[in-house]
Amino acid sequence: MKHRLGVNILSIVTFALLWEIAGRMMDTTLIPPLSKIASAWLRLLMNGKLLENLAMSLWTLAAGFLLAVALGVIIGVLMGRFSQVEHFLDLYINALMSAPMTAFVPLLIMWFGLGVQSRIAVVFLFAFFVIVINTMTGVKQVDRIFVEMARSFGAKELEVFFKVVLPAAMPAIMAGVSIGMGRAVKGMVTAEMLLTLTGVGGMIMQYGSAFATDALFAVILTILMVAMIAMQLVKIVDRRLTGWKAEIAIE
Amino acid sequence: MVEIQGISKSFQKTVKDNTAEIKALTEVSLSVRENEFISIIGPSGCGKTTLLKIIDGLIPHDSGQILINGKRISGPGPDRAVVFQTFALLPWRTVLANVEFSLELRRVSKEERTSIARDYLKRVGLEEFEHHYPHELSGGMQQRAGLARALAVNPTILLMDEPFGSVDAQTRQLLQEELLELWQRERKTVIFITHSMDEAVYLADRVVVMTPRPGRVAEILDVPLPRPRIPDVVRRDPKFVELTNYIWDSLKKAMENHH
Numbered sequence: 183m184k185h186r187l188g189v190n191i192l193s194i195v196t197f198a199l200l201w202e203i204a205g206r207m208m209d210t211t212l213i214p215p216l217s218k219i220a221s222a223w224l225r226l227l228m229n230g231k232l233l234e235n236l237a238m239s240l241w242t243l244a245a246g247f248l249l250a251v252a253l254g255v256i257i258g259v260l261m262g263r264f265s266q267v268e269h270f271l272d273l274y275i276n277a278l279m280s281a282p283m284t285a286f287v288p289l290l291i292m293w294f295g296l297g298v299q300s301r302i303a304v305v306f307l308f309a310f311f312v313i314v315i316n317t318m319t320g321v322k323q324v325d326r327i328f329v330e331m332a333r334s335f336g337a338k339e340l341e342v343f344f345k346v347v348l349p350a351a352m353p354a355i356m357a358g359v360s361i362g363m364g365r366a367v368k369g370m371v372t373a374e375m376l377l378t379l380t381g382v383g384g385m386i387m388q389y390g391s392a393f394a395t396d397a398l399f400a401v402i403l404t405i406l407m408v409a410m411i412a413m414q415l416v417k418i419v420d421r422r423l424t425g426w427k428a429e430i431a432i433e
Numbered sequence: 434m435v436e437i438q439g440i441s442k443s444f445q446k447t448v449k450d451n452t453a454e455i456k457a458l459t460e461v462s463l464s465v466r467e468n469e470f471i472s473i474i475g476p477s478g479c480g481k482t483t484l485l486k487i488i489d490g491l492i493p494h495d496s497g498q499i500l501i502n503g504k505r506i507s508g509p510g511p512d513r514a515v516v517f518q519t520f521a522l523l524p525w526r527t528v529l530a531n532v533e534f535s536l537e538l539r540r541v542s543k544e545e546r547t548s549i550a551r552d553y554l555k556r557v558g559l560e561e562f563e564h565h566y567p568h569e570l571s572g573g574m575q576q577r578a579g580l581a582r583a584l585a586v587n588p589t590i591l592l593m594d595e596p597f598g599s600v601d602a603q604t605r606q607l608l609q610e611e612l613l614e615l616w617q618r619e620r621k622t623v624i625f626i627t628h629s630m631d632e633a634v635y636l637a638d639r640v641v642v643m644t645p646r647p648g649r650v651a652e653i654l655d656v657p658l659p660r661p662r663i664p665d666v667v668r669r670d671p672k673f674v675e676l677t678n679y680i681w682d683s684l685k686k687a688m689e690n691h692h
Contacts, residue, residue, distance in 0.1 A: 331515070332538070333509060334491055334509050335509070335534065335539075336510075341538060345537070346523070349523070350525075352525075427524075427525075
């Protein structure tokens with residue numbers, strides 16, 4: 183673990199150095215040296231522009247993502263438990279799972295307008311389907327012997343579900359939530375770039391069209407950091423809920 | 434007392450659009466006395482496990498009935514508990530929480546179920562492992578936990594489905610001895626499914642030999658060995674050798690008639 187952290191740091195330092203050198207050597211606005219990006223980042227941080235836009239983006243992300251988790255898990259559970267529900271829905275879920283969600287943006291604008299609701303809807307759509315499919319698969323793959331054991335000791339349907347099926351499916355559900363988080367960040371930026379130019383996505387469009395590459399890179403790096411922190415948060419929740427699984431995998 | 438009266442059971446099996454009816458059990462009848470230890474032995478696929486699940490009330494049967502102390506059963510009940518071949522311990526629960534599981538479902542209060550679970554873990558020699566997870570234990574220890582979970586609800590009838598079938602030979606012998614000791618102390622009716630003749634005879638008061646599919650009762654044999662049974666003594670007893678040989682012949686005959 184320690185060893186790995188060292189390699190990670192070495193990788194970042196090497197990459198940053200190469201970037202800095204390349205930026206200085208090329209002497210063009212297309213690839214600004216890292217130091218210039220850092221100063222642009224500080225400037226945006228100081229004048230409050232970055233935080234203001236970031237706050238707006240994160241609100242969209244949180245709302246859309248949490249909605250996707252809540253509804254995705256509920257629908258996934260229903261599909262996993264009841265084959266009629268699965269057969270009724272799986273055609274649409276599977277089709278939409280790999281459909282390019284950006285295609286729905288014009289439709290969402292017509293439905294929800296250009297406000298925050300539309301952006302939340304985009305985030306939701308990006309994250310929702312993968313959570314549904316993973317939850318459904320997880321619920322379906324619960325070992326029958328556990329269910330049988332619980333019934334044998336007198337468990338009612340709801341007890342079987344909450345004490346056996348849900349915890350057994352939790353690793354698969356959390357895998358879906360984790361992938362969904364990554365997709366939600368993509369959805370957030372996409373929505374801000376394609377709908378109204380707000381949030382960090384809006385900043386990208388603005389600096390892009392102004393050829394302000396240093397500020398542009400500063401925003402992109404910020405988004406990457408947000409994505410990494412978001413994934414880390416999911417990982418922490420995952421470890422709390424399914425720590426037992428990780429331990430089994432190690433052995 | 435458990436009375437198994439004329440139990441028959443068929444399954445629908447679908448293979449590539451062909452649905453066939455498979456007869457698992459035909460007219461199985463057997464009376465088990467209170468506190469008796471019964472072994473059921475038969476070739477694989479003879480429906481032993483199906484019979485056990487029917488006695489537990491987990492799956493319905495087509496005809497016949499199961500009476501426990503004169504009452505017809507219609508589902509799982511607090512008078513019975515199962516010990517599973519693959520242990521069926523929940524991997525996200527510690528050993529203690531796994532034993533508590535059965536008590537949780539019976540609405541036993543938190544403090545009470547912890548103290549009951551601890552007590553039974555002690556009886557199976559796992560008191561030092563209560564905070565371990567199942568995957569950290571050997572197969573034999575996992576099955577001890579499975580046994581503790583079943584005993585914790587204090588059933589009068591213990592249904593054991595090849596419980597020692599997935600542990601190594603040495604552990605198996607040890608578990609057999611421990612089970613007999615427990616049974617001698619707790620006095621339960623035990624219905625024990627196995628495919629080992631040695632195990633069937635060593636443990637039981639009576640051995641039920643079943644035929645290949647569809648499972649029927651071929652023979653019911655008394656085990657004339659004194660208790661307590663000391664493994665080394667029992668296994669050298671001519672009566673033990675004679676009986677296991679007899680069961681072997683009986684099983685062979687049943688297989689030949691089948692083909």
